[in-house]
Structure formats: structure tokens, C-alpha cells
Amino acid sequence: MSSIAVIGQGYVGLPLSLIFAEAGATVLALDVDEAKVDALQSGQSYIRHIPADRIRRAVESGNLRPGTDFTTVSHVSAVVICVPTPLDKHRQPDMSYVENTARSIGPHISAGCLVVLESTAYPGATEECLLPILESTSGMQAGTDFHLAFSPEREDPGNPLSEIGRIPKLVGGLTEACLEKAVALYGQVVQQVVPVSSCKVAEAAKLTENIFRSVNIALVNELKVIFSRMGIDIWEVIEAAKTKPFGYMPFYPGPGLGGHCIPIDPFYLSWRAKEEGLTTRFIELAGEINQVMPDYVVAKLADGLNDFGKPIKESRILIMGMAYKKNVDDMRESPALRILELIHERGGHPYYYDPFIPVLPKTRAHMQWRGMKSISWDSVSLGQFDAAVIVTAHEGMPYQKLVDSVPLIIDTRNALVDVTPGKARIIKA
């Protein structure tokens, strides 16, 4: 088994490090965040769905070696980069994390080393952005002195079916030899490696997967708005449509997009397409539709309160679920933050309940909400709230008590379908 370094110990890098360490590889688990490295060293997990036990066992076995010293990559035969690739404030790709990583490792990689980029990026990024920095800082030539590849991560945190080893792994290499090395690396830990002809194809495939989701979610969000006006329940429509065994795949509406991937990745292609003088109309349109979903939800809330003779101003509104999707503790780009802000802008008093997010962390935008605490479910009197908005439907949320106590509930996830409504007025949004 090889020795590898995984750069970036977040939602993607940590599970990848573990799967290699558990297969017997020596894994240098590197990150710039000392708090994360300290946590790993003492066998703690900072990601809810990754058990501390797995980390502790991997560290104790000597296979998982957390650290911040990038010079140590000189000892490994492969380096896998899993750092963030967000958008900047102008919604353009921010490749600075990848560039900084390349500068940190370039001077230390040894001849023959394989470097793989797993961070999602635009087609061409591995060759146009990573390669030149690695070559200039290492003094070596890619494809000759060291190997270079791109392999997108397809994990879906919180979804047990997306365990890395069971998902086919796409790999594109700079040269045939690069591809062979990368296929051999991943072949040690995943059931199926799918080689493609270039890094660009692998990069484009990853974006295609996420653009497909963004566009389909936008389509179903648009249908939700139209059908709602016609008095038709979109959720029932989807249940009906999905009985067709071919030519249809269900996507579900919601309060807007969240997470590090779907709201961001499509715009990597938009940016790159602009360089070619092309427009990405589907991507832009899907972005527009998905981005206004929080406004649609708050408009439904205002309508509902209006029927009770109340404005949003001075109303006490409970947001149920702040994470960007169910059963995860990840707040990145969560539409719940925008909903919270819209309620606040209208003079309402927002509160939230999320057992996975006891305190709102620092986020890219919405800084003013950092430190806000989840209500304590057992000690708070739900009768004080004028309305609740179900934004994220974690499993096991106490909905019966909610409908028994709060007069108006805006349900963006069809979460109350099996709950006895009692006196509460429920509006799907």
C-alpha cells in the first residue's frame, strides 16, 4: 500500500484520508487549520456523520497522520488536493486555495509523485491553474518528472449510499502515464475507477452532474410556484409522475439551494464559457429561479400571517432547521440564512431550532448572525411563536409538538405530510 498526503481535511478530504488509512496506506492528513489537525490527533471528529471512533482507530494504527507541515509531502508517492473552490464576491471562481496549496507543496514533491486535484473546478483548471504553479515551484515538468490528474469527488454527505468506495470514481490524467498512476491509486480503495481521456473531461463531467441537479431543481421550483397558484400540490404531482418507469426522474422543490456544490459549481462553467464568448442560459436561469426561493417562502409566510390579521413586523417566527440539507451539520450557503435575514429585514423576530447547529458558525455572507443560538426545544414555550417555517427537515424533528402549539406553519419540505395538523394552519411553500 502506498503512502499519500491528502491536503484539506474537510467534508471531502477527511473521509478520503480515512478510507485510504483503513485500507492500510500511510496517510498524511494535512490542513492549514490547526484546530482541525489537533482534533484529528486527539481522535475527535468535527463532522457529524464521521464517527470519532474511526478517526481514533486510524490515528492509533499509525496510518492516519494529521499535520500542518507541508514539507512532509516529500515522503509520499501521491498528493490529493481537497481544498475549497468557492466563488468570490463577484461570483467568479476563487481558485486561491488551490493556488496556495500548489505553492506549499510544489517545492517539496519528489520526482515521480502523482498530484491529483479533487476540488471541483472549471474545465481546464488542472492544466491552466495547478500545473504552472507546480512546475515553477518544483522545477520539474508535469507528465515527465511528476504526474498530474483530476478526479472529482462525488460524495453526498449524510447519504449512506454515497460512501466513497462504492461510487464509481472518474479519473482524467495529463498523460497516459498520469492516468495509469491515478487509476492504480484509486483502484486500491474504490470498487470501480472510470478513466476518461483528459483532466478536462473529468472536470466537465463533474460540472455536468451538478448543473443537471441545479437546472432540474429550478424546474421543479418553478412548477411548484405555478401549481400552487392553480391549487395543485407539487408533491402529489411528483409522486404521481415518478410512477413512470422511464423518462422521468424525481427532483424535489425546496426553499433554495445550499451547500458547497450546487449553488456554486455551475457558475464555474458560466465564468469559463464567458472566456469563450459564450453564454450559459440554462445555468443563469436556474440560478435566478433558485435564488428567489427564500423570497417566495417569506411571501407565503406574509400571506399566512395576513390571514391572521398580522404583519411580519413584530411577529415571532421560528425557523425549523438551519443546515443546508437534512441530517448534516453544514451551514454553507444555507437558504435558511437568507430566510432569517428576510424576516429580520421586515421587522420580524426570527428564532431557530436545529439540533445539529446549536450555534450559528461564521459563514461567507450573513456574518451578523454568527453566534446566534438554537432555541432549547425542551425548555422553550412554543406558544410564544406566531409562525414557524420548516426549512430543513432533519429526521426525528418534533413536528407533532410544533403543529399542536404554533398556529401557522410554512412547510417547504412536505415534512408534515404524515402529521395530524390539529389547529395549525399549514401552507406549503
Ligand SMILES: NC(=O)c1ccc[n+]([C@@H]2O[C@H](COP(=O)([O-])OP(=O)(O)OC[C@H]3O[C@@H](n4cnc5c(N)ncnc54)[C@H](O)[C@@H]3O)[C@@H](O)[C@H]2O)c1
Ligand atoms: N462538501 C461536499 O459535499 C463536496 C462534494 C463534492 C465535491 N466537493 C468539492 O471538494 C472541495 C472541498 O470541499 P469541502 O466540502 O471538503 O470543503 P471544506 O471547507 O469542508 O474543507 C476544506 C479544507 O481545506 C482546508 N484548507 C484550505 N486552504 C488550505 C490550504 N492552502 N492547505 C491545506 N488545507 C487548506 C480548510 O481548512 C478545510 O479544512 C471543493 O472544491 C468542493 O467543491 C465538495
